[in-house]
Amino acid sequence: MNNSIYYYRRCGTRPRRNAAAKGWKRCPAGLLGVLLSTLPCATLSGQIPTVELQALSRSVAQVGTTWELRLTGNHVEQVEGLQFTQPHITATPAAQKTSTADAPQAASSVFAVRVDPTAEAGLCEVRGVGRLGVSNPRALLLTQQPVRLVLADHAAPAAAVELTTADILLAQCQPQRRNYYRLQLAAGDTLHVVAYARQLDSQAIPSLVLEDSAGQEVARGRADGAWPAEIHQRVTHGGEYTLALNDFLYRGGAEFAYALEIATDSQEAVSQDADSQDANSQDVVAHHSAAAGGSGRELLELDQLLRPTFHRTSRLQAGGLGLVSPAVGGGLANAAQPLQTQEPVQSQDSVQTRDGAAAEQVATRDIPFTLRGQLSAASPVVCDFAARKGQRLWIEVVSAGWEQGTDPRLVLYKVMPAAETGQPPSLQRLVDQDDPPALGDVAVGAALRDPRLGWTAPEDAVYRLELRDSEAGPRPADAGHFSLTVSEPQPEFELLSYFPYPTNTPATARPMGSHLLPGGTEAIRVVALRGQDFTGAIEVVATDLPPGVSASPAVIPAAGSSADLILECTTQAASWSGPIHVEGYALADKSLRRKSHAATLLWPASTTHNAVQFRASNSLVLAVTGQPQAPLTVAVGDGSTGEVVVGEK
Numbered sequence: 350m351n352n353s354i355y356y357y358r359r360c361g362t363r364p365r366r367n368a369a370a371k372g373w374k375r376c377p378a379g380l381l382g383v384l385l386s387t388l389p390c391a392t393l394s395g396q397i398p399t400v401e402l403q404a405l406s407r408s409v410a411q412v413g414t415t416w417e418l419r420l421t422g423n424h425v426e427q428v429e430g431l432q433f434t435q436p437h438i439t440a441t442p443a444a445q446k447t448s449t450a451d452a453p454q455a456a457s458s459v460f461a462v463r464v465d466p467t468a469e470a471g472l473c474e475v476r477g478v479g480r481l482g483v484s485n486p487r488a489l490l491l492t493q494q495p496v497r498l499v500l501a502d503h504a505a506p507a508a509a510v511e512l513t514t515a516d517i518l519l520a521q522c523q524p525q526r527r528n529y530y531r532l533q534l535a536a537g538d539t540l541h542v543v544a545y546a547r548q549l550d551s552q553a554i555p556s557l558v559l560e561d562s563a564g565q566e567v568a569r570g571r572a573d574g575a576w577p578a579e580i581h582q583r584v585t586h587g588g589e590y591t592l593a594l595n596d597f598l599y600r601g602g603a604e605f606a607y608a609l610e611i612a613t614d615s616q617e618a619v620s621q622d623a624d625s626q627d628a629n630s631q632d633v634v635a636h637h638s639a640a641a642g643g644s645g646r647e648l649l650e651l652d653q654l655l656r657p658t659f660h661r662t663s664r665l666q667a668g669g670l671g672l673v674s675p676a677v678g679g680g681l682a683n684a685a686q687p688l689q690t691q692e693p694v695q696s697q698d699s700v701q702t703r704d705g706a707a708a709e710q711v712a713t714r715d716i717p718f719t720l721r722g723q724l725s726a727a728s729p730v731v732c733d734f735a736a737r738k739g740q741r742l743w744i745e746v747v748s749a750g751w752e753q754g755t756d757p758r759l760v761l762y763k764v765m766p767a768a769e770t771g772q773p774p775s776l777q778r779l780v781d782q783d784d785p786p787a788l789g790d791v792a793v794g795a796a797l798r799d800p801r802l803g804w805t806a807p808e809d810a811v812y813r814l815e816l817r818d819s820e821a822g823p824r825p826a827d828a829g830h831f832s833l834t835v836s837e838p839q840p841e842f843e844l845l846s847y848f849p850y851p852t853n854t855p856a857t858a859r860p861m862g863s864h865l866l867p868g869g870t871e872a873i874r875v876v877a878l879r880g881q882d883f884t885g886a887i888e889v890v891a892t893d894l895p896p897g898v899s900a901s902p903a904v905i906p907a908a909g910s911s912a913d914l915i916l917e918c919t920t921q922a923a924s925w926s927g928p929i930h931v932e933g934y935a936l937a938d939k940s941l942r943r944k945s946h947a948a949t950l951l952w953p954a955s956t957t958h959n960a961v962q963f964r965a966s967n968s969l970v971l972a973v974t975g976q977p978q979a980p981l982t983v984a985v986g987d988g989s990t991g992e993v994v995v996g997e998k
Contacts, residue, residue: 399864400424400477400484404603407498408549409490409519413466416498417443420458420477421603428477428484431460432926434967435491437468464491471654472548474967482864483926483972485848485949488550490608492517494650503528509591517651518609522553524601527593530609536587538613541648542570544578544594546607548655550951550964553605554597562588571597575657575752576825598957612648657752657828713811716742717836723829724748724755724818733764733813734835736806743838743881746816748831749798754824757831758783759800762813776813780804783819788878790911791855792961793845793948795878803838803882840883840938844945846931846969849874849913858961860950863972865898865918873914873969875931875945877905884908889933889945895973897922904936916971924975928968945969 406419418440420428431440443459458477470493474486495516503510503520509529512518520528534540544555555578556571567590568582584590596605647653711733720732736742748755761780767773782800789795806812816833849872850858865871875889886907891900897919903912914931931945947969951962 397864397866398424398481399862400428400479400481401860401862402477402484402487403860404551404606405475405487405489406603407496407519408488408551408606409492409496409517409608410462410464411496412464412468412470412491412493414496415461415463418460418462418475420460422484424481425458425477425484427479427481428458429479430477431462432476432478432483432970433473433489434475434486435468435473435489437465438473438489439463439465470650476862476970478926478972480974482862482974483970484862485860486966486970488548490549490654492650492654494610503530505529506591512592512609512611514612520607520609521603522555522594522596522601522605522607525599526601527595530592530594532590532592532611534584534587534590534613535615536585537583538587538615539583540580540590541612541614542578542580542592542609543649543651544572544607544609545651545655546572546577546605547575549606549608551604551606552600552952552958553607555607556595556597558593560591560593561586562590564591573754573824576754576828577651577656579825600957604952608651610649610651614648711813714835717834719835720831720833722831724753724757724816724831725829726818726821729818730816730831730833731813732833733811735811736809738806738808740806741838741882742804742806743802743834743836744804744814745801745834745880746799746831747834748829750795751830751832753830754820754828755798755818755831756783756820757799758817758819759802760815760817761804762815763807764811764813779807779812788910789845789876790874792849792858792950793847793874793876793963794910801880838882840885840935840941841879841881842883842887842933842935842941842943843878843880844887844889844931844933844943845876845878845948845965846873846914846945847876847948847950847963847966848872848969850950856954856961858950859953863970865916865971865973867897867918867922867973867975868920869918871916871918871971873900873916873931874911875903875905875914875933876911876948877909877933883935883941885938886936887912887933888936889914889931891916892930892932894929895922895925895927895971898925898971898973905933918973922973922975924973926972927970929971931969 401423402420402425403422404420406421407416410416418431429442433440440460440462443461468491470491473489473491475489476486477484497516497518499510499518499520501510502508502523504523504526506529509531510518512530512532518530522528532540540559542557542559544557546553546555554572556569557578557580558569559567559580559582561567561584567584568580570578570580572578578594594607594609711731713733713735716734716736718732718734720730722730724730744759744761746757746759748757759780759782760778762776762778765775765777780802782802785797785799785801787794787796814833814835816831818829848861848863849855850861852858863871873891877887884907886909887905888902889905889912890902891914894900894916898916900914900916903914905912932942933945934940934942947966948963949966951964952958954961
């Protein structure tokens with residue numbers, strides 16, 4: 350385009366984003382003056398970009414410290430400040446010296462960040478703000494432990510970095526290489542190692558290998574979803590050990606960061622603690638847990654802050670969405686409380702549940718009820734319930750959606766009464782469900798792994814549910830929780846809102862921030878996640894908008910999955926940046942009203958992960974840029990360049 354320029358004639362329609370693909374006319378730049386004089390209704394137009402934040406140079410930091418933060422992404426040089434969801438963090442542009450002057454100037458995309466000592470440890474979000482609006486968020490973890498950032502190349506055993514229990518180590522995976530670490534262990538020590546990446550908005554899949562001084566492999570571990578790569582190993586020989594870490598697919602770079610932490614406890618210390626019986630010592634509790642076969646999670650701050658926990662996950666994750674970083678998306682409303690809690694019933698190994706097989710006597714439960722417990726591939730969960738003919742029920746399992754390492758499968762039987770001949774009761778299989786249909790749209794959606802179905806009882810009878818786990822591989826001991834609920838349907842929906850990437854192919858979507866110009870428009874996509882037999886239309890509205898910005902309500906049609914809210918900005922709107930909110934209610938029953946949860950795209954689809962990745966976010970942040978001053982550059986055929994600034998000739 351050095352020797353030409355696109356133009357279009359205003360015909361009452363808005364210009365398309367992709368001029369070449371949509372057939373705009375093209376003319377040489379030398380005819381620009383003629384065109385402007387002969388086509389008074391012609392208008393020049395361009396798509397102003399939005400900052401896309403891909404990675405932070407430091408995604409883990411200790412409270413009470415000051416450090417340098419460098420941004421990586423598209424148009425990050427236009428970022429003038431940072432916004433944090435944690436109120437006790439401040440950032441100022443970093444100063445650098447230029448080669449032409451001694452006076453320091455602001456370094457683009459580099460900031461000095463200070464975390465106040467009163468800040469709480471945990472996950473928060475950071476966004477870049479500037480004349481191109483506000484970026485998408487990225488996760489930042491605050492810890493009480495010191496954090497050591499490793500920048501030096503340590504992709505060879507000779508360059509191994511020393512590991513200690515005194516700090517958390519932050520580094521990046523290297524493409525086609527391993528990072529090496531060394532540590533000293535005494536005979537009888539139990540080593541605990543964890544490496545987290547996904548909760549830090551990293552693409553890395555950490556893989557660990559522990560070797561002894563002779564180069565023999567002692568243990569290994571690999572991250573699985575939100576679960577970290579971890580090793581919990583008691584060593585029999587003292588000496589120097591080597592820990593190798595790499596991305597499981599051997600990728601690397603700024604987008605593949607990880608946090609690594611180790612802890613050790615000795616057999617001698619455990620024995621002394623056991624003898625002392627000091628119930629007030631937290632260390633004793635931790636050592637006892639490790640000595641009894643525990644994972645040592647009490648010793649590791651990363652586990653305390655990032656490890657998936659069944660009981661603190663939000664209802665949104667409980668719906669089977671598998672959203673990452675529960676702490677980042679924390680505080681989501683628990684829209685549906687358990688109706689009745691009963692202890693889970695584990696079937697015995699002798700139970701036969703084949704069609705026509707003898708049915709063991711199981712206590713019959715009253716509807717509604719909820720079972721909770723641990724799933725095991727070797728022992729399915731069995732429960733009976735009585736239902737009336739024509740009674741509509743909603744049966745829902747929650748496990749994989751709570752980031753558990755399970756793959757539930759639900760089988761529903763009718764318990765056939767004993768025949769007059771004295772034959773024992775038998776079972777007739779009615780429903781067998783593994784993975785239900787996905788929810789949401791292509792960019793922000795969920796391929797569910799937890800069974801959920803609406804079912805109508807065909808006759809008065811006793812029915813049996815059998816919950817199996819199809820995941821037979823190894824997993825952490827705390828990664829098998831489940832919840833099974835049977836109740837009459839209570840229509841329910843959840844909403845997710847995000848700024849969509851401007852493309853007609855959602856599968857190519859990328860992370861997107863907000864950049865609303867005076868006189869312009871911006872879309873918010875609202876996705877409906879339906880449950881409990883709810884299929885009705887939903888009206889959605891935007892609230893807490895700044896002065897000069899408005900949005901007409903939109904309707905997600907019956908059984909539909911999404912709708913777009915269009916924000917409109919007046920020409921006199923002032924610059925503004927802050928959180929806005931979206932609400933929705935069922936048109937057929939306005940008492941069924943829900944606040945939308947914010948979402949953000951994490952990474953576009955790639956050759957190694959053929960799906961757009963997303964997660965829940967703390968908030969939906971809008972940016973209005975009032976009266977922007979943007980330079981216009983036109984390159985002509987002879988290579989000369991002319992610049993025009995708004996308001997100047």
